[in-house]
Amino acid sequence: xxxxxxxxxxxxxxxxxxxxxxxxxxxxxxxxxxxxxxxxxxxxxxxxxxxxxxxxxxxxxxxxxxxxxxxxxxxxxxxxxxxxxxxxxxxxxxxxxxxxxxxxxxx
Numbered sequence: 001x002x003x004x005x006x007x008x009x010x011x012x013x014x015x016x017x018x019x020x021x022x023x024x025x026x027x028x029x030x031x032x033x034x035x036x037x038x039x040x041x042x043x044x045x046x047x048x049x050x051x052x053x054x055x056x057x058x059x060x061x062x063x064x065x066x067x068x069x070x071x072x073x074x075x076x077x078x079x080x081x082x083x084x085x086x087x088x089x090x091x092x093x094x095x096x097x098x099x100x101x102x103x104x105x106x107x
Contacts, residue, residue, distance in 0.1 A: 002043070002060035004028065004036040015056045042085050049087055065089050 013023035024030075029039040038044065043061075045053045051061065063069065065079055065088055072079075082089050096102075 002038050002058055002064070004038070004058050004060070006036075008058045009036060012053060012056050012058070015053065041081075046085065049085065065092075067092065 009023060009028060010020055013020045016023065018026075024036075027039060027044055028036050030036050043051075045051055045057070051057050065082065065086060066072070066075065079089055083093060084090070
């Protein structure tokens with residue numbers, strides 16, 4: 001899940017030529033605490049494994065998949081969830097398999 005702040009939502013809504021109200025209705029889920037996240041996985045803006053709003057993407061998308069942020073091991077489930085849609089995660093995991101000489105038991 002990508003957390004979105006008000007400024008990011010306003011920026012992307014403006015780029016798309018939409019009001020914030022329309023943008024929020026189409027693309028945002030709001031929790032009881034007011035936290036905003038994209039309401040779809042995969043993201044609405046992911047088109048053929050590329051971000052269609054790349055220059056206006058959210059901060060959480062800029063740092064995704066966050067391999068550089070401490071305590072990566074606590075986010076493994078989320079990382080694996082995106083294995084089939086994120087080329088970065090796919091390539092990192094496949095390279096790790098090679099480095100660790102991973103052999104599938106299904107062969």
